[in-house]
Amino acid sequence: MTKIGFIGAGSMAEAMIAGLINGGVYKPNQVIVANRTNTTRLEELATKYDIITTHDKKKLVSEASIIVLAMKPKDVKSGIDGIQEFITNQLIVSVLAGISIQTITNILGKEASIIRAMPNTSATIAKSATAIAASEHVSMAQIKKCQSLFEAIGICKLVEEHQLDAVTGVSGSGPAYVYLLVEAMEKAAVEVGLDAHVARELIIQTLLGSAEMIESTKKLPSQLRKEVTSPNGTTEAGISILQEHGFEDAVIACIKRATERSIELKTMFSEVLSTTEN
Ligand SMILES: NC(=O)C1=CN([C@@H]2O[C@H](COP(=O)(O)OP(=O)(O)OC[C@H]3O[C@@H](n4cnc5c(N)ncnc54)[C@H](O)[C@@H]3O)[C@@H](O)[C@H]2O)C=CC1
Numbered sequence: 001m002t003k004i005g006f007i008g009a010g011s012m013a014e015a016m017i018a019g020l021i022n023g024g025v026y027k028p029n030q031v032i033v034a035n036r037t038n039t040t041r042l043e044e045l046a047t048k049y050d051i052i053t054t055h056d057k058k059k060l061v062s063e064a065s066i067i068v069l070a071m072k073p074k075d076v077k078s079g080i081d082g083i084q085e086f087i088t089n090q091l092i093v094s095v096l097a098g099i100s101i102q103t104i105t106n107i108l109g110k111e112a113s114i115i116r117a118m119p120n121t122s123a124t125i126a127k128s129a130t131a132i133a134a135s136e137h138v139s140m141a142q143i144k145k146c147q148s149l150f151e152a153i154g155i156c157k158l159v160e161e162h163q164l165d166a167v168t169g170v171s172g173s174g175p176a177y178v179y180l181l182v183e184a185m186e187k188a189a190v191e192v193g194l195d196a197h198v199a200r201e202l203i204i205q206t207l208l209g210s211a212e213m214i215e216s217t218k219k220l221p222s223q224l225r226k227e228v229t230s231p232n233g234t235t236e237a238g239i240s241i242l243q244e245h246g247f248e249d250a251v252i253a254c255i256k257r258a259t260e261r262s263i264e265l266k267t268m269f270s271e272v273l274s275t276t277e278n
């Protein structure tokens, strides 16, 4: 029976676990998750999904054929330490922002089948926008296996490793930008006189409808925007305020900064790790 193991039991691990179990991709007894010390969190996941939990990373690595690294980038060394000798032919899938395949290889101290992935938390409902990049030691069969894993919980694009920083800035962090927009829309909706629960339903449907319009009509977003915007109408009036406040510039700067941060993390941790090694 093949198992998938998660080292790190946080938000992203749970999003993937929820998507994989609710979608029937893995049975609960095929999912094993390890944390550093937080027993309460492991108990919470065990109760919610009926999965196997452990503090014993060696057990996890020995039993799983896919190992997902899901700790924070700063914890990558402690997360991997102690499992090196148990890595044989397992596929290692790292979801860590900014940590390169080379850095993971250096910590492992040997070549391994490593794929870097950048999913997002919508994996919870099988709607993750994921991109993956593989090391040269990964076979085509393993890439396909990893693609199938992420396609079971959303869409999955194969990219070059250096493009993962941009993916992180766009779709890895992306849900948070949308949630912030919704928070602001909800606040405004109440200020202009709507009940909060009515506002929420209208906003959700507006978001879903807009995303689906872009996907199914194949029209450009700029064209769809034009179709909403009557000359001298309400939309034009509203959008002029967004433009006055630099909305587009803010979004562009946001994505560039998040991308840059992913690059910074890479530099920071490759430096920290080489200092530790010296
Ligand atoms: N949260 C998100 O939306 C996304 C996160 N990611 C990446 O996923 C990774 C995890 O992020 P989150 O789940 O948000 O963080 P989190 O802080 O919620 O979870 C991290 C987990 O790792 C555990 N951990 C720390 N050191 C460990 C060790 N030595 N051994 C075992 N477990 C250890 C922590 O106890 C914690 O449960 C990060 O590297 C992040 O870049 C990637 C895509 C999206």
Ligand SMILES: O=C(O)[C@@H]1CCC=N1
Pocket (backbone or CB within 6 Å): 097, 168, 172, 173
């Ligand atoms: O904020 C972060 O660093 C992680 C990576 C992408 C989403 N969350």
